[in-house]
Amino acid sequence: MTETTPTTREPDPLEFDQPRVSIRKPEHRFDTQGEAPDAVRVERAMNSFVRDFGRTAAIYMESCIHCGMCAEACHFYEVTQDPQYTPIWKLEPFKQAYKREYGPFAFVYRALNLKPKVTVDELQQWQHLIYDSCTVCGRCSLMCPMGIDIASLVSQARHGMFKAGLVPHELAAVTERARREGSPLGATPKVFADRCEWLADEHEVEITIDKPRADVLCAMSSIEIMKYPESIVATARIMRHIGADWTFRLDGYEATNFGLLTGDAATQKELTLKIIHAAVACGARVVVLPECGHAYTALRWMGANMYGKPLPFKVMHIAEFLAEQVHAGKLRLRKVNRTATFHDPCQLVRRGGAIEAPREVLQALGVELREMYPTKGANWCCGGGGGVVAIHRADELRHKVFRIKMEQIEETGAELPVTSCANCRQTFDDGQAHFKWDKTMHSLLELVADNLVEDEQ
Amino acid sequence: MSLLDFARGPALQWSIVIFVVGVLWRLLGVLLLRTRKDHSAPRKEAAWKGLRLIALRSWPRKEFLGGTAFGEVMGYAFHIGFLLALFFFVPHVLFFADIARGLLGTDLHGLTGLNWPTLPNGVVTLLSAISIAALVAVLIHRIVSPVKRLISNFDDYFSWLVTIAPLATGMAAFAHLGGWPYEQLLAVHLLSAELLLAWFPFGKLMHAFTIFAARGSTGMLFERKGASL
Ligand code: HEM
Ligand code: SF4
Ligand code: SF4
Numbered sequence: 001m002t003e004t005t006p007t008t009r010e011p012d013p014l015e016f017d018q019p020r021v022s023i024r025k026p027e028h029r030f031d032t033q034g035e036a037p038d039a040v041r042v043e044r045a046m047n048s049f050v051r052d053f054g055r056t057a058a059i060y061m062e063s064c065i066h067c068g069m070c071a072e073a074c075h076f077y078e079v080t081q082d083p084q085y086t087p088i089w090k091l092e093p094f095k096q097a098y099k100r101e102y103g104p105f106a107f108v109y110r111a112l113n114l115k116p117k118v119t120v121d122e123l124q125q126w127q128h129l130i131y132d133s134c135t136v137c138g139r140c141s142l143m144c145p146m147g148i149d150i151a152s153l154v155s156q157a158r159h160g161m162f163k164a165g166l167v168p169h170e171l172a173a174v175t176e177r178a179r180r181e182g183s184p185l186g187a188t189p190k191v192f193a194d195r196c197e198w199l200a201d202e203h204e205v206e207i208t209i210d211k212p213r214a215d216v217l218c219a220m221s222s223i224e225i226m227k228y229p230e231s232i233v234a235t236a237r238i239m240r241h242i243g244a245d246w247t248f249r250l251d252g253y254e255a256t257n258f259g260l261l262t263g264d265a266a267t268q269k270e271l272t273l274k275i276i277h278a279a280v281a282c283g284a285r286v287v288v289l290p291e292c293g294h295a296y297t298a299l300r301w302m303g304a305n306m307y308g309k310p311l312p313f314k315v316m317h318i319a320e321f322l323a324e325q326v327h328a329g330k331l332r333l334r335k336v337n338r339t340a341t342f343h344d345p346c347q348l349v350r351r352g353g354a355i356e357a358p359r360e361v362l363q364a365l366g367v368e369l370r371e372m373y374p375t376k377g378a379n380w381c382c383g384g385g386g387g388v389v390a391i392h393r394a395d396e397l398r399h400k401v402f403r404i405k406m407e408q409i410e411e412t413g414a415e416l417p418v419t420s421c422a423n424c425r426q427t428f429d430d431g432q433a434h435f436k437w438d439k440t441m442h443s444l445l446e447l448v449a450d451n452l453v454e455d456e457q
Numbered sequence: 458m459s460l461l462d463f464a465r466g467p468a469l470q471w472s473i474v475i476f477v478v479g480v481l482w483r484l485l486g487v488l489l490l491r492t493r494k495d496h497s498a499p500r501k502e503a504a505w506k507g508l509r510l511i512a513l514r515s516w517p518r519k520e521f522l523g524g525t526a527f528g529e530v531m532g533y534a535f536h537i538g539f540l541l542a543l544f545f546f547v548p549h550v551l552f553f554a555d556i557a558r559g560l561l562g563t564d565l566h567g568l569t570g571l572n573w574p575t576l577p578n579g580v581v582t583l584l585s586a587i588s589i590a591a592l593v594a595v596l597i598h599r600i601v602s603p604v605k606r607l608i609s610n611f612d613d614y615f616s617w618l619v620t621i622a623p624l625a626t627g628m629a630a631f632a633h634l635g636g637w638p639y640e641q642l643l644a645v646h647l648l649s650a651e652l653l654l655a656w657f658p659f660g661k662l663m664h665a666f667t668i669f670a671a672r673g674s675t676g677m678l679f680e681r682k683g684a685s686l
Pocket of ligand 1: 065066067145146528529531532533536595596599613616617620653662664665666668
């Protein structure tokens with residue numbers, strides 16, 4: 001049993017002088033939270049996992065034939081060839097718990113003690129597999145011959161781990177911060193408002209905040225607010241360019257949702273509801289989400305279910321919004337005479353379904369798009385999703401995985417790597433710094449903003 | 458009661474009962490679970506079109522083929538061999554017709570005037586041999602592949618055993634192997650098939666049913682989002 005986080009501890013300091021934002025590397029790790037005794041932890045983990053079992057998850061649990069093919073899809077296995085990174089193995093203790101506690105033959109397993117009870121040590125060991133080495137990218141879910149969506153099961157296992165207080169130090173720290181301050185990375189309403197004011201001055205652009213009524217509510221991710229504030233400027237420029245009736249709102253500007261990544265369902269809901277309530281308050285017709293993959297999953301696909309009914313507005317990722325403006329002829333863009341390649345953010349593209357939108361925007365920019373291989377739904381993950389990029393002890397493994405991306409991009413020979421997720425982007429920045437690579441990842445949003453044809457001046 | 462009588466009588470009846478009740482129990486046990494209503498606005502209204510994943514996933518995307526081709530080819534080899542031998546070997550067809558007459562009082566011919574097609578014995582022998590060879594290859598792969606070895610459990614090995622057993626004993630009976638009395642060989646073959654039936658609901662052989670539910674659910678969930686299948 002590792003040491004549990006003392007309740008009296010100072011919050012972990014954030015770190016902004018590194019290529020990726022997280023808390024500073026803890027001198028002493030606390031990967032266990034709360035005071036519960038071991039047996040209670042295990043019970044909570046398993047109960048939570050088993051309790052929110054619906055039909056689909058149960059079918060998945062009944063279907064695995066141990067063919068091992070999912071390993072071939074996972075970047076963590078690909079670069080290490082270490083069998084522990086086989087996607088379905090990451091769920092082993094939870095599979096056991098399912099068979100023992102919940103499946104149609106659970107009574108047989110229990111009566112004959114065929115599946116031993118899971119122990120806290122096992123769960124602690126599995127923390128590395130469920131968090132550090134799974135980006136919930138869903139690539140394995142495309143491989144499984146049985147059609148099991150393995151990634152969704154990892155998310156479910158994270159709920160169990162959170163309930164047991166067995167979350168990696170960094171994720172626990174930033175999720176706690178998000179709960180307390182409304183932002184995992186220190187982008188509090190005051191910080192956000194100050195930034196916007198400063199950016200508006202600096203870039204001579206109007207950044208609308210807290211307009212009482214607006215057609216379009218924009219949100220940002222904390223990574224952008226703290227590390228890529230140009231994205232805020234880019235958003236404002238584009239909104240003005242198309243003449244949108246838009247606003248940011250201080251009661252719902254932050255789309256990052258570490259509740260989702262950590263497995264803290266209550267916090268996830270709380271964070272999601274903030275944006276929903278803000279949108280309802282200003283009567284928004286559309287909520288435009290920032291360049292952030294999991295923010296898209298959290299609001300576009302899970303938001304209405306947190307709300308308990310359909311959302312009274314449309315949810316779009318900024319890339320989808322831009323594509324729509326292109327089609328409506330509202331975006332006038334200068335041609336960028338460069339070659340580019342697009343890195344598909346897993347949550348936006350493979351799992352989110354916005355596959356063509358970013359490509360349509362690139363096309364409108366006139367770049368020569370050179371697709372990577374594989375691309376679109378089958379593209380490799382950057383290695384930083386699912387909260388992995390925030391976890392210090394996962395750095396070494398993540399850097400190994402990043403080599404895949406470098407090779408893929410080098411092979412295209414494209415000048416501009418472009419993506420539409422700030423989390424991918426910081427993972428690339430970090431990988432670039434680590435490998436002293438000469439390629440820098442670009443933001444689709446900023447690329448558009450930099451090439452607007454401003455004819456009104 | 459001779460061994461053959463036992464195999465043709467109570468053993469057959471019980472294995473069928475266990476199979477039917479067990480399969481229903483396990484399938485209904487999950488299919489009847491609740492699902493939550495999804496309130497999100499679908500990208501594609503016709504989610505049912507995602508059911509195409511049931512067929513689509515029968516062969517991997519080209520991006521994944523490299524690492525999985527061996528498993529796929531061997532998998533197809535033994536499944537096809539097994540199923541063809543099971544359903545189109547003349548003695549099997551006669552046996553099933555017999556059971557049908559016992560249960561329904563008539564058979565396919567009586568019902569529809571059609572005859573169930575059969576395969577020549579030589580073809581069935583070849584298919585069974587291919588099937589056995591592929592199953593042996595799959596077992597070796599399970600043992601030498603670090604991934605498969607790690608994730609395997611009793612079920613994987615036992616299910617393999619009960620799958621290969623009817624094939625092996627069937628070949629032995631057909632070849633009148635080793636001077637054993639034919640009746641004995643036949644009884645062992647029947648018993649091995651009954652073991653397969655009786656084990657079926659409890660282990661991974663259930664994939665023959667769950668595969669449609671799993672691929673179908675994922676297909677519809679993903680299609681609704683427009684996600685990659
Ligand atoms: C509709 C019928 C069926 C379908 C669609 C199906 C599909 C599959 C698939 C996709 C695999 C994984 C591929 C692989 O590991 O190579 C598999 C494995 C397997 N199947 Fe089936 N199957 C069916 C029926 C059966 C039946 C009736 C049996 C045996 C009685 C059987 C025995 C096995 C075994 C033993 C394996 C595991 C092989 C290994 O050890 O890797 N299957 N099946
Ligand atoms: S979701 Fe992605 S990272 Fe996680 S196991 Fe599957 S392929 Fe690997
Ligand atoms: S690919 Fe699917 S069936 Fe095969 S081991 Fe992985 S999860 Fe199980």
